[in-house]
Amino acid sequence: MEDLLLLIHRMPYPPNKGDKIRSYHLLKHLAQHYRVHLGTFVDDADDWQHVPTVQALCASAHFAPLNPTLARVRSLGALLANRSLSLDYYRDAGMRAWTERTMREHGVKRIVVFSSQMAQYADCWPQARRVVDFCDVDSDKWRQYAEQKSWPMNMLYRHEARQLLAYERKVARECDASLFVSQPEAELFRDLAPESAPKIGFFNNGVDTDYFSPARDYASPYAAGERAIVFTGAMDYWPNVDAVQWFAAEVFPQLRARFADARFYIVGARPSSAVQALAQLPGVVVTGTVPDVRPYIAHGAVAVAPLRIARGIQNKVLEAMAMATPVVVSPQALEGIEAIPGQDLVLAPDAAAFAAAVAALLEKSDGALGRSARAKVEQLYSWPSNLARIEARLECA
Structure with a gap:
């Protein structure tokens, strides 16, 4: 060598x-x-x-x-x-x-x-x-x-x-x-x-599709009866902080008004003071560091990536796709990912579209969306x- x-x-x-x-x-x-x-x-x-x-x-x-x-x-x-x-x-x-x-x-x-x-x-x-x-x-x-x-x-x-x-x-x-x-x-x-x-x-x-696999058995980190909306990422990174602040303020209240059992889980290490403050809002949970993000993704009803500032490919989106969890993304979070909106994930350009897309998935989970997403990751990533x-x-x- x-x-x-x-x-x-x-x-x-x-x-x-x-x-x-x-x-x-x-x-x-x-x-x-x-x-x-x-x-x-x-x-x-x-x-x-x-x-x-x-x-x-x-x-x-x-x-x-x-x-x-x-x-x-x-x-x-x-x-x-x-x-x-x-x-x-x-x-x-x-x-x-x-x-x-x-x-x-x-x-x-x-x-x-x-x-x-x-x-x-x-x-x-x-x-x-x-x-x-x-x-x-x-x-x-x-x-x-x-x-x-x-x-x-x-x-x-x-x-x-x-x-x-x-x-x-x-x-x-x-x-x-x-x-x-x-x-x-x-x-x-x-x-x-x-x-x-x-x-x-x-x-x-x-993506390590063996590691991020929906076929594995994960104990649920959520309380019984919760409809969990999950965001994953390093929570001292400003684009992630901006994304969850925007979602918590502009989208999640619309969902809570319709689904009393909805919870927004912010999962990631080193949450900034601004992120920690979001835990004071009804239905918002800030976990901080967790030993394994996969159970949160696997048992989440919906994974969201509402980034407004982004560069490159978002691993959080690929990992949720690999886990066959339905994903709703902003245009910025989709950039660089070869996925078809409506087939592999849902694209939401604004707060109203985000709320409507997440609400539809909370009402009826789309198994076909997750299966297509998993297949796309196996094919291209x-x-x-x-x-x-x-x-x-x-x-x-």
Whole structure:
């Protein structure tokens, strides 16, 4: 096996943790074909327990602790220097030293970068074949944030959108391939970076359909007689926070007026204070961290993804589809997912449509919708077939 350097901004870990699924499966796939040297940051104390699992997949690994609060403060210096805050957030002398030592000691000829912020550690190795998995167009996410926020945060977000896009374009020009999480995401970046268009592609996320399977036996986490509407995701992530706030304020009251037994379950780690406050509303339940999200999805009457800001593919939608649970999504949450509205899931563009769609499913669950969704995931969202695209880019002459 040949050596490969893999740089990931947040430590990947086993696939029942939503926001790190893609990087974990990428690591597993590459470890089957290369001797992987992994450099990654650990920004959550709970992640340290997964180090042995991740390390077992690697020839060597460097786990750099990162304190999010200190990193945010440190990154503010980028404002004065007219740099991207995201790059300064992940700037670390120890990571750079480890990267340089690993490249020299092992004669590494291939580098995979996961998330543009980590490309700063590969920028001085042009002799290696460098493939970047941007996942999403992060700069456009910051642009969307700026449109939603008021001063002074909108000014900060506009700065980051501008500076990060300039860096993303630089990375795309200098590296051998730039990949994204979906075809729409890749097309967006081609529009933003036309000079690199021939080197821009994508590979879809996948779903472990054995793990997320409706055939498994799950004990219900809900009280008898409840009609559970479920949202899953990291609940300190602002697009998720915005989504559940909107649903709780604009949609759920309409459903509660019609269904006294309806409950809105917000399932996910690290709920922000704004999310915790929603638990004061009638019928809203905020679980915080749960050991396993699958029982909540499996026994939910409806899964909802009412995101108003989104980039890339929403794993929460694919996982609910894999579990054959009926899903109602906003247009933003559907972007990049090859599903047919009305056949595989329900598309709801506004609050009235969301309320009507969820109400219809609460009254009569649509088994055909769930079965079609499961079949679509099995057909299109296999990790091995999708990850083969990054290997092809690495081996291309």
